[in-house]
Amino acid sequence: xxxxxxxxxxxxxxxxxxxxxxxxxxxxxxxxxxxxxxxxxxxxxxxxxxxxxxxxxxxxxxxxxxxxxxxxxxxxxxxxxxxxxxxxxxxxxxxx
Amino acid sequence: xxxxxxxxxxxxxxxxxxxxxxxxxxxxxxxxxxxxxxxxxxxxxxxxxxxxxxxxxxxxxxxxxxxxxxxxxxxxxxxxxxxxxxxxxxxxxxxxxxxxxxxxxxxxxxxxxxxxxxxxxxxxxxxxxxxxxxxxxxxxxxxxxxxxxxxxxxxxxxxxxxxxxxxxxxxxxxxxxxxxxxxxxxxxxxxxxxxxxxxxxxxxxxxxxxxxxxxxxxxxxxxxxxxxxxx
Numbered sequence: 001x002x003x004x005x006x007x008x009x010x011x012x013x014x015x016x017x018x019x020x021x022x023x024x025x026x027x028x029x030x031x032x033x034x035x036x037x038x039x040x041x042x043x044x045x046x047x048x049x050x051x052x053x054x055x056x057x058x059x060x061x062x063x064x065x066x067x068x069x070x071x072x073x074x075x076x077x078x079x080x081x082x083x084x085x086x087x088x089x090x091x092x093x094x095x096x
Numbered sequence: 097x098x099x100x101x102x103x104x105x106x107x108x109x110x111x112x113x114x115x116x117x118x119x120x121x122x123x124x125x126x127x128x129x130x131x132x133x134x135x136x137x138x139x140x141x142x143x144x145x146x147x148x149x150x151x152x153x154x155x156x157x158x159x160x161x162x163x164x165x166x167x168x169x170x171x172x173x174x175x176x177x178x179x180x181x182x183x184x185x186x187x188x189x190x191x192x193x194x195x196x197x198x199x200x201x202x203x204x205x206x207x208x209x210x211x212x213x214x215x216x217x218x219x220x221x222x223x224x225x226x227x228x229x230x231x232x233x234x235x236x237x238x239x240x241x242x243x244x245x246x247x248x249x250x251x252x253x254x255x256x257x258x259x260x261x262x263x264x265x266x267x268x269x270x271x272x273x274x275x276x277x278x279x280x281x282x283x284x285x286x287x288x289x290x291x292x293x294x295x296x297x298x299x300x301x302x303x304x305x306x307x308x309x310x311x312x313x314x315x316x317x318x319x320x321x322x323x324x325x326x327x
Contacts, residue, residue, distance in 0.1 A: 028126055031236055038229045039126035042133050 105145030111177035112138035185247035238285025260295020
């Protein structure tokens with residue numbers, strides 16, 4: 001068996017119930033997609049946490065860089081008009 | 097029916113104990129958990145079968161009496177499942193041979209009457225996942241590195257003579273579909289299906305390999321040393 005360090009890393013996403021989005025729960029090493037799916041089932045759904053599993057090769061994820069935080073996210077700070085808080089909600093509208 | 101319940105219960109129990117031996121020793125954490133999951137599935141099935149066996153026998157023996165106070169000669173499990181864990185290839189090939197037979201056997205027992213069919217149906221759901229997992233390991237090891245391939249082949253060759261016993265009596269017709277499944281899997285895993293046709297017998301008659309005694313010495317130690325001890 002090849003050493004575990006040779007196995008690629010996979011990110012695991014679990015959907016806890018129908019109609020809810022898959023949520024990232026962790027990562028694991030596995031030799032293939034099928035092995036990763038089995039391992040995810042055995043590690044992350046032991047207490048009935050999910051109805052669906054995705055495994056994604058970690059290498060396939062393109063991530064933003066922490067160094068780019070300012071140019072990416074600062075500009076949204078002072079644009080309060082993007083929040084839907086500038087109109088009156090009619091009293092007839094419930095449960096908003 | 098007593099014979100079937102005892103045979104299924106003992107076989108599940110002994111394999112569960114074997115898999116439990118890996119707990120804390122498996123090559124990676126994911127496998128440690130997966131083997132423990134499988135072991136606990138099988139232990140749950142063993143409890144159902146042995147409880148049923150105790151009732152059918154009608155001598156007041158509980159599942160615990162059958163599991164912890166029977167001597168080796170009273171166990172009816174398959175010789176395959178008492179074989180030592182060996183390396184990971186041996187553990188997973190043993191599992192694959194067992195899981196694929198188990199799936200067929202549970203489908204067959206699902207046609208029986210009453211409790212036997214109920215237990216078989218519950219067990220079949222759990223087992224469907226076991227098959228998927230152990231089959232994938234056969235692919236991975238057979239079609240993996242040179243070393244994993246040779247270990248998987250060695251494990252298949254060593255365990256093959258213990259497979260024949262699974263197709264005794266009413267289970268005979270399961271042999272053809274089982275061989276077909278193994279051939280397809282081995283072809284994809286680039287493994288050779290062993291040619292030997294000779295098979296060990298004895299598990300169903302209580303004639304076991306020496307491996308069972310060692311396993312029972314560990315499994316039954318507590319109840320033997322402290323009779324009636326409880327958590």
